[in-house]
Amino acid sequence: MKEITYAQAINEAMSEEMQRDESVFMMGEDIAEYCGAFGVTRGMLEKFGKERIMNTPIAEQSFVGAAIGAAMVGMRPIVELMFSDFMCVCFDELVNEAPKMRFMFGGKVKVPMVMRTASGAGTGAAAQHSQSLEACLAHFPGLKVVVPSTPYDAKGLLKTAIRDDNPVMFLEQKVLYRTKGMVPDGEDHTIPFGVADIKREGTDLSIITYGRMVQMSLQAAEELEKENIHVEVIDLRTLLPLDTGSIIESVKKTHRALIVHEAVQFGGFGGEIAGQIADSEAFYYLDAPIRRLGALSCPIPFNPILEKATFPTVEKIIDQAKGLM
Missing domain, CATH: 3.40.50.920 (Rossmann fold)
Known part of the structure; x- marks a missing residue:
């Protein structure tokens, strides 16, 4: 066990899963050199290169749609939406595409993708960058919704999300990024969904x-x-x-x-x-x-x-x- 921050726990989970599975890659706005708006992807570009840590345009509808396509052909994308408020821009992809494809094709295709996003208030980010939209997301069958509160849970739940064969919305409360907690070492730390x-x-x-x-x-x-x-x-x-x-x-x-x-x-x-x-x-x-x-x-x-x-x-x-x- 070691003490790390919530943000470091998320970084560690993604890094371990990318080392374990070559089909895992990341895409999002400014996640490479800039390391994302909250620095969560710090050091990952140096570890995995631009082919697996991919900057995108400011076009959520486009890159979330691209991630869905990648997931359907066997990849495991991790998409970073800079703020949860921005999911409204790509709601069609989140609501009508990712959660429904497996059902509509009778299980012949899977959509194993994780959509990470900074959620909630407490940082003075005002009306368009501070919302908590989980109730809306929970209304759509086929989509899993995860809200970790500690570094321990953040790492274990994210590793489970990355390995899941269904789309997962992973909501990271931005005030929690700098909080610290004890987290196990190694790839074996996973937490099953649906267990409070x-x-x-x-x-x-x-x-x-x-x-x-x-x-x-x-x-x-x-x-x-x-x-x-x-x-x-x-x-x-x-x-x-x-x-x-x-x-x-x-x-x-x-x-x-x-x-x-x-x-x-x-x-x-x-x-x-x-x-x-x-x-x-x-x-x-x-x-x-x-x-x-x-x-x-x-x-x-x-x-x-x-x-x-x-x-x-x-x-x-x-x-x-x-x-x-």
């Missing part, structure tokens, strides 16, 4: 979350512990497939559920989680209504004070948790 991680065990309340909100929820749980409120924090890690079983078992144990995500609360993925709880036997164990906490329904401000006010905070999570007790 209990980041903290508790008996009084289940906080169900993912991405940047995991760390905030853990901080809130520490503060609530001082008031004798024992919080369980569930990190979903993947939204598609979703580990509904772990959610249900946790809620049956704690009898309370608070769902926290960075995306806008209205129409957010938290509504699906609440629905899964309500449709299961866990509903009859609840001692309080299911609560959701997400961002306000407004474009994300550039001003850092206004930006912070838009999203869940540790204080807001604590307040919502106390309201359930």
Whole structure:
């Protein structure tokens, strides 16, 4: 085990998989010499050359479409979309092409590709570079949606994504890039999709979350512990497939559920989680209504004070948790 950053863990996962499998290559805007907007691909051009670390024009529709074609003929492309907001430019490829090809051709073709992108807010990147669009992505069958919260999870989940024979949307919360954590060495560190991680065990309340909100929820749980409120924090890690079983078992144990995500609360993925709880036997164990906490329904401000006010905070999570007790 070694301590590295979230960004380094992603770099390491891609480098190891490119060394292991010659069909893996990367493409995206400024990922070669410039190393991407957040420096995630640093050193990879020197290791693998321009034939496998490919700069693209500012034309997401074009290079995502090219990656789909490459995947269909046996390659394993890793596409970097500079910001998750830019997926809207290539929505036809993400929605109508990549997830549907295997089904439409009766399994005769596969689309083994990973689309990595910097997602979410917290860096003052304003309304067009700070959105969290995972709820929309989770609506499309055939597409897998991954949201790691730690370096350990980022490396293990990305290696699994690269080896998967289906298109995977890999959402990297940009605030997390410089966070550090312990990560195993070697190629064997993979994490299966559809398996949530209990980041903290508790008996009084289940906080169900993912991405940047995991760390905030853990901080809130520490503060609530001082008031004798024992919080369980569930990190979903993947939204598609979703580990509904772990959610249900946790809620049956704690009898309370608070769902926290960075995306806008209205129409957010938290509504699906609440629905899964309500449709299961866990509903009859609840001692309080299911609560959701997400961002306000407004474009994300550039001003850092206004930006912070838009999203869940540790204080807001604590307040919502106390309201359930």
